Amino acid sequence: MARKSDRKPVYICPFCFNDVDMERIHYQCTNPSCTERFLKGLEGSAREFYGRGRGDREVDPEKTVFLGRDPAGPDPVTTERHIIRNASGDCDICRRPAYLRLCPVCHNPIPQGAEEEGSAVFVILGPKGVGKSHYIAVLIDRLRNSFAKEFGATMTAATDNTSLIYRDVYYRRLFEEGRKLAPTPSFEDDDRAREPMIYHLRFIDGDRPKTYTLAFFDTAGEDLVSSDRIMGLSLNPFISRAAGIVFLVDPLQIPYVNKRIHVDGKPAPGEDVETMLANIANTIRVNRRMSSRERIGIPLAVALTKSDVLMKAPEDGEEEKVLFGPNFAVHIERERGRYDRTNFEQISAETEEYLRRVVSDGFTQTVKEFEDHCYFAVSALGSNPTGSVLKRGVSPMRVEDPFIWLFENDREGRR
Numbered sequence: 011m012a013r014k015s016d017r018k019p020v021y022i023c024p025f026c027f028n029d030v031d032m033e034r035i036h037y038q039c040t041n042p043s044c045t046e047r048f049l050k051g052l053e054g055s056a057r058e059f060y061g062r063g064r065g066d067r068e069v070d071p072e073k074t075v076f077l078g079r080d081p082a083g084p085d086p087v088t089t090e091r092h093i094i095r096n097a098s099g100d101c102d103i104c105r106r107p108a109y110l111r112l113c114p115v116c117h118n119p120i121p122q123g124a125e126e127e128g129s130a131v132f133v134i135l136g137p138k139g140v141g142k143s144h145y146i147a148v149l150i151d152r153l154r155n156s157f158a159k160e161f162g163a164t165m166t167a168a169t170d171n172t173s174l175i176y177r178d179v180y181y182r183r184l185f186e187e188g189r190k191l192a193p194t195p196s197f198e199d200d201d202r203a204r205e206p207m208i209y210h211l212r213f214i215d216g217d218r219p220k221t222y223t224l225a226f227f228d229t230a231g232e233d234l235v236s237s238d239r240i241m242g243l244s245l246n247p248f249i250s251r252a253a254g255i256v257f258l259v260d261p262l263q264i265p266y267v268n269k270r271i272h273v274d275g276k277p278a279p280g281e282d283v284e285t286m287l288a289n290i291a292n293t294i295r296v297n298r299r300m301s302s303r304e305r306i307g308i309p310l311a312v313a314l315t316k317s318d319v320l321m322k323a324p325e326d327g328e329e330e331k332v333l334f335g336p337n338f339a340v341h342i343e344r345e346r347g348r349y350d351r352t353n354f355e356q357i358s359a360e361t362e363e364y365l366r367r368v369v370s371d372g373f374t375q376t377v378k379e380f381e382d383h384c385y386f387a388v389s390a391l392g393s394n395p396t397g398s399v400l401k402r403g404v405s406p407m408r409v410e411d412p413f414i415w416l417f418e419n420d421r422e423g424r425r
């Protein structure tokens with residue numbers, strides 16, 4: 011989050027990115043009759059305003075505004091749990107202490123322990139079609155299942171909405187129906203995209219128990235093409251306050267690789283990744299009022315997506331130049347259950363050299379503007395899909411690696 015030396019626990023709401031003053035939060039009462047009693051006690055226009063749900067639900071104007079809707083309009087967000095807007099934590103209706111804590115701005119929950127632990131928000135960025143949505147979909151599944159077992163952690167969705175979005179937008183389509191995901195709508199066009207999926211990841215054993223709040227924010231590639239656009243869409247606080255950034259690069263969209271590789275249905279050559287990463291660095295510097303010489307303290311994982319396409323035997327000499335080759339360290343399995351530094355450093359060095367060669371020296375120089383950085387090669391699907399049906403299913407490769415590094419880096423920073 012901050013540079014290693016000035017880290018202090020602040021609670022940044024991972025839903026709305028506001029700093030939360032823990033003395034001024036809101037609460038929700040779980041006593042089932044409080045909403046009804048609250049509505050009965052109101053008069054005239056207030057009663058009309060708050061009572062537009064059914065009789066046992068009150069309107070939640072803060073959350074309605076957060077979701078980009080009009081609280082006085084036809085479909086406000088309503089809740090059956092009475093909202094308490096005083097920081098004492100005692101319900102103004104039944105007088106009993108309430109335990110459900112809410113961010114006062116967006117009315118999303120504040121987890122237990124938030125003030126000590128803070129929240130670590132990791133963002134996944136990359137140009138259009140790089141594979142962000144597939145990566146996020148597969149990553150969440152891997153973290154929840156294999157990673158959690160391997161590293162003694164549990165991962166739970168922070169809200170019902172997160173579970174709903176994950177199931178409806180990602181899991182069902184990819185894992186149950188075996189179909190590719192659709193392109194992500196722009197932040198501008200879709201309210202739903204404004205709400206990140208939030209999970210709590212708790213490391214239970216190990217020397218230092220720690221809870222991370224992970225916010226997976228699936229941006230649309232076109233929203234990142236310029237720093238003006240990033241700023242205009244208010245994505246900047248999200249990026250600038252991240253505890254870690256995963257920047258995805260699609261090998262197939264790198265012009266040098268695109269021209270030489272033989273792959274079914276390859277995309278057109280894409281935006282210049284050096285410019286895009288420089289835009290991100292610039293956004294952070296402006297936001298944090300840093301000079302252009304200062305190195306950025308947010309850890310950066312650069313991950314090559316779709317690396318399955320680089321793992322084949324070359325068809326000709328031209329192609330050989332852009333493939334990984336049989337001795338590439340990415341083929342060596344990492345040791346399970348711990349941070350395998352040697353393995354990661356080897357993969358990082360080789361992937362950096364690869365990107366320096368096929369993208370540019372300028373790109374790897376831009377990566378160095380981030381004090382802590384590491385390179386990865388991942389694949390969400392494990393093979394190249396032809397058409398919209400995933401005939402070979404989903405068999406991910408190394409998708410969790412960047413997060414193993416980010417968590418390790420974070421722990422080191424706090425030692």
Ligand SMILES: Nc1nc2c(ncn2[C@@H]2O[C@H](COP(=O)(O)OP(=O)(O)OP(=O)(O)O)[C@@H](O)[C@H]2O)c(=O)[nH]1
Nearest residue numbers: 138139140141142143144193194231316390391394
């Ligand atoms: N070979 C291979 N192709 C992949 C993989 N993941 C994604 N793709 C391909 O890349 C395309 C784009 O992936 P998305 O995850 O939708 O990309 P995105 O970055 O979310 O794109 P936008 O939402 O439009 O910004 C997919 O439709 C697949 O054809 C992978 O692991 N391997």
Ligand SMILES: [Mg+2]
Nearest residue numbers: 142143193194
């Ligand atoms: Mg997408």
Ligand SMILES: [Zn+2]
Nearest residue numbers: 039044101104
């Ligand atoms: Zn109450």
Ligand SMILES: [Zn+2]
Nearest residue numbers: 023026113116
């Ligand atoms: Zn909030």
